[in-house]
Amino acid sequence: MNVFFHGTISAGFEVLKTRIEDHMAGEMGKWVSEYRLADLGDGEVMCAMNVTDMESFGSLISSPEEAQWDIDNGAKYKSYMMEEMQDG
Helix, strand or coil: CEEEEEEEECCCHHHHHHHHHHHHHCCHHHHEEEEEEEEEECCEEEEEEEECCHHHHHHHHCCHHHHHHHHHHCEEEEEEEECCCCCC
16 A cells, blocks of 8 residues: 655654654564655655555554654654556
8 A cells, every 4th residue: 555644844854764764674664665755845745655564554653652753853744545546
């Protein structure tokens, strides 16, 4: 399943990039097959991920630790699930 995030992070892009890289080096790397993270400037970011285990992913992003990390780093975003569009 493809997941898309768009939002802002007051701590800066590099902080978020490091957080995602750390997660990918651990458990998240087992159930996110690929991702693309983009710095849109002025603290605005977006990320697309291919998630192969939504239950594990959901547990991670809804954990108290992740919620606190978001608060501590000024991360505010919306998440979307996406499906590939098929030609007519």
